[in-house]
Amino acid sequence: MLQSMTGYGIARRETDHYAATVEVKSLNSKTLDLSLRLPRFLQDRELEIRNLVTKTLVRGKVNLTFDFTRPRSAARLGVVLNQETLLAAYAELEKAAELVGAPKDQLFALALNLPGVLQAPTAEAVEEEEEVSWDELLPLVHEALERVNQFRRDEGQTLTAEILGYVERIRAQLTEVERYDPMRIEQVRLRLQMHLAEISANEHFNPIRFEQEILYYIEKLDIAEEKVRLGSHLQYFNETVGLPEYSGKKLAFISQEIGREINTIGSKANDSTVQHLVVGMKEELEKIKEQINNIL
CATH class of the missing domain: 3.30.230 (Ribosomal Protein S5; domain 2)
Structure with missing residues (x-):
């Protein structure tokens, strides 16, 4: 998990x-x-x-x-009386009282409350x-x-459900590509027949060279291997999600391979319907990559 x-x-x-x-x-x-x-x-x-x-x-x-x-x-730590500071403070206050003729009965309380007279132990001590x-x-x-x-484990359960949901949507769109692919091939065949009828009337028509070019063209349009590899990568992704070890980096690598096959299908298919499905697969893959960034 x-x-x-x-x-x-x-x-x-x-x-x-x-x-x-x-x-x-x-x-x-x-x-x-x-x-x-x-x-x-x-x-x-x-x-x-x-x-x-x-x-x-x-x-x-x-x-x-x-x-x-x-x-x-202070009750737990206690306090320390700085006698020198107290005596010096009291003497200064006594001088000031004599100078202005003030009463001296409160001088001790005043001196005792002056900064530095009573000290608490430091935290370090x-x-x-x-x-x-x-x-x-x-x-x-x-x-x-x-x-x-x-x-992390609780969050991972939520991420697992979300990511596997995105994978299943890619798989569903791949199934649509597989279902539609025979119709795409038939459309390609009809277009080739139409063009063949046009160019075979040309006096410079070379049937051998034309056959070679047709085979090359058909091979470039064939997405059978890409569909198989994409399905295999999706299955491997699901298996990796269930491994007990940390698999975030491995899933990131598998996601790159999934993206590569999706892009190749889109470029080779040369069909608007397949392209729309490819766009949907890419959208789900981006969601997967965003979540994998937070996977251990």
């Missing part, structure tokens, strides 16, 4: 000490184009994460974001104090990637 390259997956974990979220987005791309955003303390795990994403998602334009936060409440095991966080990456793959 086909898989789409479009996918989305997210995994979260919250504890009393941290909240972690891994979010993965995937779009179509010819190769794996991976962009990572990791917290500082996981930078040394980048290569391991890249290898895991490459093995799991194979191809696509992938963005992986790993968010890691801790509670920032907290992370160093309460280190989180990579073995505890790694399952989040696996979970997010598996959800991306499940999204």
Whole structure:
């Protein structure tokens, strides 16, 4: 079954000490184009994460974001009093109060609320104090990637139904070409008979050369081989869709071969009815190619 390259997956974990979220987005791309955003303390795990994403998602334009936060409440973290800053601030406020004759009973509260007097520990310090095991966080990456793959499989089922529908419409139009082809050949035969009657009266008529040219002309108009090859390519396409391995690139190649046979039928048939059917087949083939661009 086909898989789409479009996918989305997210995994979260919250504890009393941290909240972690891994979010993965995937779009179509010819190769794996991976962009990572990791917290500082996981930078040394980048290569391991890249290898895991490459093995799991194979191809696509992938963005992986790993968010890691801790509670920032003062009750949990506590605060640090900068005594030097407090003393300096209080002294300056006391001088200012004496200068203007203001009361000094609120100076301590004012000094305590000035910037730099009370300080919370930095996030980096907290992370160093309460280190989180990579073995505890790694399952989040696996979970997010598996959800991306499940999204891809679900999307692939929809794409499979659409693409096989386009293939069946091409097959139906090929059946119409096969049904109409005997009438096209009969029209060609009647035109040749008419022209033969006209040119055989010419005194310079060379029957041997004329026969050779007729055989060449008939061969150029014959589309029997192209019809067989086109039917074979359509069958091979359907078989490839059902393969368990990733088949997007193979389907793209088969689509090129299908297009080649359709074009040859159109150029050799030299018939307006067949040309109309060929245009319809080309239209369905373009829909197939557009969808294959998003197939893994």
